[in-house]
Amino acid sequence: MTDSRTADPQAPQRPDPAPGSADPEPAGPTEWTIAGQVGVGPWPGGRAAWPRDVRYDPELLEHGDRRNVVDHYRYWRRDAVAADLATRAHAFHVAIENFGHDHNIGTVVRTANAFAAAAVHIVGRRRWNRRGAMVTDRYQQVHHHADVAALAGFAAARGLAVVAVDNTPGAVPLETAELPRDCVLLFGQEGPGLTDEARAAADVTVSIAQFGSTRSINAGVAAGIAMHAWIRRHADLATAW
Known part of the structure; x- marks a missing residue:
């Protein structure tokens, strides 16, 4: 060596x-x-x-x-890093449905850690592919909810608006939307997007503007775009590394 x-x-x-x-x-x-x-x-x-x-x-x-x-x-x-990150956490949470063992979940966790999300919520299957997380799940708070109803209950108890991110008819463009400060950004699986239950539980649905031929953006990429939109609106950039 x-x-x-x-x-x-x-x-x-x-x-x-x-x-x-x-x-x-x-x-x-x-x-x-x-x-x-x-x-x-x-x-x-x-x-x-x-x-x-x-x-x-x-x-x-x-x-x-x-x-x-x-x-x-x-x-x-490790526990000292996690404890310090908790003191720096922003007011937004991230949730992603896990019904098809989506490989993008690890990427979502890693990005949530980079933007200091309060927590990541895995909805559906408890097991998920951690490879894309690049070990950030050891420092980032990650919670599991059996279904969307459980996530919605968690959000309601804490006064968090549920913001679904999906390119569906009637969605508000993320580029012009006023993202609430205290919220859960909710994402669906790669391909099918959010389930009907997730759409029904959302307080608002936002879409990401696209200009090419593909029908959808990679779920991990979409999550990063939405998180950064929240950062641009609400974060104190003086606290960034």
Whole structure:
């Protein structure tokens, strides 16, 4: 195995010290690549130089961190990352029907994590293909609902509007729609789209403008477009990484 270490002009940034900590925390190592995997090596200076912040994982400090996480979370324990993300979560949720074991669900979860969705809801089958999630399901809140009625009950109890995303007659163009801040963006399966039950449960249905010959957009892509529309309208961009 070769070690092709290259200095990164944007070296990993250290997280803020824990409240009350007097640890100055030395700068961490720059990013490097081994066999195509980008990450950071062991914390420089050995154990004596390790930061005392309890959010750090001793195993990662000792052996390096090659996870797919932003620099802010380098060396953090998994539960610490998840807890911090929960404090940064936006007001929108994402739900996707899972009646055909859609391979796009993993992509939806990964995108929801990137945009700090409050949670992802899998409706229907409990099992789903996690490959596309790229391990983000370990940090992102993911809930299961047996059917659309259960999801609708969850949304109603929390004052969340259900916004169905589907190119159906009568849908409001997403490009001009006023997305509610507190909402669940609901997506259907690749191909058939949303079920009749999902359409009936929605407070509003929005569509994504298309200009080509294909009848539909990939479900994972559609979810990303809708989530970003919410971000453009409601997110505080100053908090983005």
